[in-house]
Amino acid sequence: MTLLISIIILAFIFDYINGFHDAANSIATIVATKVLTPFQAVLWAAFFNFMAYFISLYVVGEFKIGNTIAKTVIEDYITLEVIFAGLIAAISWNLVTWKFGIPSSSSHTLIGGFMGAALTHAYITHDTLQGVINVAKVFPIVLFIFVAPLLGMIMAYLITVIIMHICKKTTPHKADVWFRRMQLVSSALFSLGHGANDAQKVMGIIGAAVIFYHVQAGDAEWIDSPDRFAHFVEEWGWVPLTSFIVIGLGTMSGGWKIVKTMGSKITKVTSLEGVSAETAGAITLYVAEHLGIPVSTTHTITGSIVGVGITKRTSAVRWGVTVKLLWAWILTIPISAIVAGIVYLVVTAFQ
Known part of the structure; x- marks a missing residue:
């Protein structure tokens, strides 16, 4: 029970870090265009991160992404030590990338850590991978490491072109006033998607740990359950609610280095472009949630920002920065997996 409690605490720590690490995703453009101050922006985003709980529970009716995360590793190779090691690796990579202002994926570091620890456990105890x-x-x-930013980029490009065509006879000042107001809506939509997508990942990890604990304890109610994750959500209903609260609190803490990277280093963003990027990113997140696929909000909004940048000209995008981000995305899962494997070996060595 002690290790299970430690895992739950660590999972919420990761959730909090995820919030301030990924706060930039939903507020970078709204801060860059000075529609809201940084403090106002994080409060706005945090509120809609939390409101996503009610959307997931009462509109969607289930937590598909949490279910997917819980089942990324076959149950036979899940242990509390595996989950513990995966969380340590995920937290470590998030802190490192936050320190250097790199918008990496909290989703993929969590998945990479989980899988890396599970593979190490399987090799050590079962001599198989x-x-x-x-x-x-x-x-x-x-697949969505590549699909999500590409989809965001294409949609952002098309939305920007359509808006520019519709508003071509509108005076620049009038258009700017309207789009600054619309950014509040688009930012809220993206924050809802961020909360729904990322809070559920923590639920999935906690769910995997709780299910393992009850099954190992021989609890017939859990062993015989046709859908153990649904049973977890029903019996541990406070976990989903807390996951959304904690990610909102993390978002309120902000991640200002990453805000700077997302809001100005990739390309300069106007209020019109901010609306396009956030709307495209939100649509991508909603599609992914409907499909039950955990995607990176970071990848999604970065692709969307690139999409609005190339509507001006391809040179408007700082491709050198974009390539560095791409390398961080590619390396996230393998590095997290390696770190988790090492942590697993250390943890089990002292048992």
Whole structure:
């Protein structure tokens, strides 16, 4: 029970870090265009991060992404030590990337850490690496590392072109006034998507730990349950609510280095472009949530910002910065997996 409690605490710490690490995703453009002050922006984003709980519970009716995360590793290879090691790795990578202002994916570091620890456990205890990862769950996640930013980029480009065509006879001042107001709406929509997507990932990890604990304890109610994750949500209903509260609190703490990278280093963003980027990013997140695929809000909004940048000209995008971000995205899962494997070996060595 002590290790389970430690995992739950660590999961909420990760949730909080995820909030301030990814706060930039939903507030970078609204701060860059000075629609809101940084303090106002984080309060705005945090509120809608939390409101996403009610959307997921009463509108969507289920927590699909949490379910996907919980099942990325086959149950036979899940232990509390595996989950503990995965969380330590995910927290470490998030703090490192936050320190250097790199907008990496909290989603993928969590998944990478979980899988890396599970593979190490399987190799040490079962002398195998086969059949450890649930490929049906993991493949769409890996695919969307590339699909999400590309989809965000294409949609942002199209939305920007359409808006510019519609508003071509509007005076620049009048258009700017309207789009600054609309940024409040688009930022709120993206924050709802961020909360719904990322808070559920923590639920999934806690769910995997709780399910393992009850099954190992021989609890027949859990063993015989046809859908153990749904049973977890029903029995541990405070976990989903707390996950959304904590990510909102993390967002209120902000991540100003990453805000600077997202809001100005990729391309200069106007209020019109901010509306386009956030709307495109929100649509991408909602599509992914509907499909139950955990995607990176970081990847999504970065692709969307690039999309609005290339409507001006391709040179308006600072491709050198973008390439560095791409390398961070590619390295996130393998580095998190390696760190988690090492942590697992250290943890089990002292048992």
